Amino acid sequence: MTPSSSFPVALRSLTPDFAPGSVWLVGAGPGDPGLLTLHAINALAAADAVVYDALVDKRVLGLARPDAQLEFAGKRGGKPSPQQADITRRLIALAREGRRVLRLKGGDPFVFGRGGEEALALVEAGIPFRVIPGVTAGLGGLASALIPATTRGTNQAVVLATGHAAAGSEEDLDWSALARLRQPLILYMAVANLPRIAGALMAGGADPTTQVAIVASATLPSEQILETTLGGAAAALAEAGIEAPSIVAIGSIVGLRAQLTARTAAGAP
Numbered sequence: 001m002t003p004s005s006s007f008p009v010a011l012r013s014l015t016p017d018f019a020p021g022s023v024w025l026v027g028a029g030p031g032d033p034g035l036l037t038l039h040a041i042n043a044l045a046a047a048d049a050v051v052y053d054a055l056v057d058k059r060v061l062g063l064a065r066p067d068a069q070l071e072f073a074g075k076r077g078g079k080p081s082p083q084q085a086d087i088t089r090r091l092i093a094l095a096r097e098g099r100r101v102l103r104l105k106g107g108d109p110f111v112f113g114r115g116g117e118e119a120l121a122l123v124e125a126g127i128p129f130r131v132i133p134g135v136t137a138g139l140g141g142l143a144s145a146l147i148p149a150t151t152r153g154t155n156q157a158v159v160l161a162t163g164h165a166a167a168g169s170e171e172d173l174d175w176s177a178l179a180r181l182r183q184p185l186i187l188y189m190a191v192a193n194l195p196r197i198a199g200a201l202m203a204g205g206a207d208p209t210t211q212v213a214i215v216a217s218a219t220l221p222s223e224q225i226l227e228t229t230l231g232g233a234a235a236a237l238a239e240a241g242i243e244a245p246s247i248v249a250i251g252s253i254v255g256l257r258a259q260l261t262a263r264t265a266a267g268a269p
C-alpha cells in the first residue's frame, strides 16, 4: 500500500510530503472529524505510526492507514499521564527507525497542548518535523456553539487562559487583574475550578451577572451547553453535572448565542 493511497488524488498536490524519519505534530481539532485540515487527513493517510492523545476522537483515528501502528499517549481511567519525556523519547525513537510519525493532539498542538515542548525536543534531537495547526477548542468549539470570540460591538480583546492551576500556586493567574480588563475570558481545563475562579473574578470587581457559558464536548454529538452567570456558576454546575472536556466562556460574547440561536431556530440563513 502506498502511503497516501486513501487520500483523494486531486488534493495530494496541495499537501506536503510526509518524509520517512520525520515527525508531524498535528492538531485534530475539537472532535468533529469534519474540522480536520487537509494536511491532517493527508498525514493520517500516510503515517506509519500515530501517537495520539486522549481527546482525539475515535472517528479521526479511523482515518489512519489500516496498517499504521497506533499508540495511545494520554491519560487513561484516572491513571497518571505518561511523562512528557517518555512521549518525546518515543517520538524520537520511532523517527530514528525511519517511520513517518504522526503526533496527533486534540485541538491545536500549540495551544495548551505541550506541542511546543515536543517541537523543542525534536529540534534538540535533530529530527525533522512539521507543525500542522488544528482548530482549537476555545475558538472553534465556541464558534460551533454560536459564541463568537470577538465582535466589533462587544469586545476588542479576548483572553485564552487555563483554569487548571491550584489556588495560590505559582501557576495560578491573577484573576483580579483579568477581571479589571473587562474583556471576555475563554478558559480551558477550568470546570473543576470554576466556582473558585468565579469567586476570584467577582472579588476582583467582575459583575455577578456577567454571562457564562460552559460548552462540554464541543462539536461532538454529546455536546452540552450550560448558560449561567458568574454569580450562579457554582450552583448551576453542581446541578447540571457537566463533565470535562469543557470550555468556559465568560463575558459579553456569551449573550450573542441567544440571538444567533433564535435566528437559527427561525430558519434564517
Ligand SMILES: C[S@@+](CC[C@H](N)C(=O)[O-])C[C@H]1O[C@@H](n2cnc3c(N)ncnc32)[C@H](O)[C@@H]1O
Residues within 6 Å of the ligand: 030, 031, 055, 105, 106, 107, 108, 109, 110, 111, 112, 113, 135, 136, 137, 138, 141, 187, 188, 189, 190, 215, 216, 217, 218, 219, 220, 244, 245, 246, 247
Ligand atoms: C490539554 S487541553 C488541550 C487543548 C487543545 N490543544 C486545543 O487547542 O483545544 C484540554 C482542554 O481543552 C478543552 N477541550 C478540548 N476539546 C474540547 C471539546 N471538544 N469541547 C470542550 N472543550 C474541549 C478542555 O478545556 C480540555 O480540558
